[in-house]
Amino acid sequence: SARVGQRQRSGLVGVIVTRLHDPFFANAIEMFSQHLQMRGWHMVLFTVEDASEVNHALRELIRYKIDGVLIFSALLSSHMAETCRANNTPVVLYNRIAPDDRVGSVRIENVAGARLAAETLLEAGCKRIAFVSGLADDPTSREREAGLRQRLAEAGKTLYRCETGAYTFDSGHEAAMRLFSRSKTPDAVFCASDVMALGVLHCARHEFGLAIGEDVSIVGFDDIPAAAWPGHRLTTIRQPVGSMCREAIQILVTMMEGEQPAQPHLVMPGELILRASVRRSEA
Numbered sequence: 001s002a003r004v005g006q007r008q009r010s011g012l013v014g015v016i017v018t019r020l021h022d023p024f025f026a027n028a029i030e031m032f033s034q035h036l037q038m039r040g041w042h043m044v045l046f047t048v049e050d051a052s053e054v055n056h057a058l059r060e061l062i063r064y065k066i067d068g069v070l071i072f073s074a075l076l077s078s079h080m081a082e083t084c085r086a087n088n089t090p091v092v093l094y095n096r097i098a099p100d101d102r103v104g105s106v107r108i109e110n111v112a113g114a115r116l117a118a119e120t121l122l123e124a125g126c127k128r129i130a131f132v133s134g135l136a137d138d139p140t141s142r143e144r145e146a147g148l149r150q151r152l153a154e155a156g157k158t159l160y161r162c163e164t165g166a167y168t169f170d171s172g173h174e175a176a177m178r179l180f181s182r183s184k185t186p187d188a189v190f191c192a193s194d195v196m197a198l199g200v201l202h203c204a205r206h207e208f209g210l211a212i213g214e215d216v217s218i219v220g221f222d223d224i225p226a227a228a229w230p231g232h233r234l235t236t237i238r239q240p241v242g243s244m245c246r247e248a249i250q251i252l253v254t255m256m257e258g259e260q261p262a263q264p265h266l267v268m269p270g271e272l273i274l275r276a277s278v279r280r281s282e283a
Contacts, residue, residue: 013041013252014061016054017072020047022167022195023224024239025072028094031245032070039253041067055080062087068256070094070248090255094248095140097265104251104264106244110140113237113270114147117190117219120235120272122151123281126188126217128160132175132200134167134192141192144221148190160186165196172199180208187216188278194220194227194236201232201277217278221270233276240268 013036019025033043044064046057054071058080061069068090081103084091091103098105121129131148134141149159163178165171172191176199179186189204191197197220204210204218212218213233220227223238247266254261 010065010067011041012044012064012066013256014044014046014058014064014066014069015072016046016048016057016061016069018048018054019072019167022193023226024193024195024222024241027224028072028241028245031242032249035245035249039249041253058083062089068092068252070252071096090252092248092252092255094244097139101264104248104255104261106248106251106266106268108237108239108244109267109269110143111147111150113221114144114190115151116270116272117221117237118148118151118155120219120274120278121188121190121217122155122157124188124217124279125281126279127157128184128186129157129188129190130161130163130179130186131159132163132165132172132179132189132191132196134165134196136164138167138192144190144192165192165199167193167195169195169199169202172196173203174199176200176203177207180204180210185216188218189216190219190221192221194222194224194234196220197234197236197277198226198232201234213276213279219278223273227273228275235275235278236273237270238273239270244268 017025036043048054048057070092072094081099093105095107131145133145163175165175189200191200197218201212201218204216205212210216220234220236223236227234227236251261
């Protein structure tokens with residue numbers, strides 16, 4: 001193979017993930033592991049609590065003489081990008097924009113996906129559309145909020161309310177407690193992830209006795225397996241995890257073999273999956 005001579009191949013790929021509790025990432029990592037093994041690499045997994053720990057994890061990984069690194073949803077500091085380059089260690093970001101062409105990236109079209117969600121709620125006749133964001137400084141969540149606000153503005157509407165979550169079921173539940181305890185409540189909630197959307201759905205149904213898809217419409221983002229479960233039937237924006245993982249590995253393997261990928265930054269479209277959590281449109 002056209003592998004570069006300057007470094008010994010270890011057969012190991014480092015994977016750094018911030019939100020392993022999120023089924024979206026757990027799912028992606030499982031696929032990633034399978035695809036890597038099929039191509040002769042093994043995975044060294046580091047879980048980190050926040051972006052600041054990524055630097056430490058990367059330093060550890062470099063000591064393992066790994067062939068490449070995949071980072072799930074954590075920002076790579078420019079300093080660490082330099083460290084990896086100095087070690088000839090290729091890096092691919094998943095679910096993030098890469099700082100430059102020497103770091104690969106694969107992510108979903110967040111703005112367009114959120115516009116689809118907004119479109120769906122507008123078509124269903126929803127008037128008071130709220131948003132539950134991910135962590136305050138999270139770029140993914142900011143893009144999803146921007147897409148929602150953009151599409152609402154085009155329809156002459158503003159965002160009804162915005163609550164901050166943390167990409168967990170509990171944070172979605174708490175955001176819904178705040179949204180529905182008020183005298184005037186939203187008739188629709190778009191969430192930056194499915195896990196939070198399920199928290200909102202359970203809270204609306206069990207704490208406030210609301211009929212999902214009638215009294216309130218809920219849209220998530222990701223299409224995790226639980227979104228399709230009969231008790232949820234959550235309308236959501238599907239991320240094509242299988243093809244995203246395949247593409248991320250293709251970019252990483254190309255870089256590990258010392259080549260420059262034809263397209264180092266891939267942005268894939270999301271797909272609207274319409275289920276029962278959004279009311280039938282009045283049209």
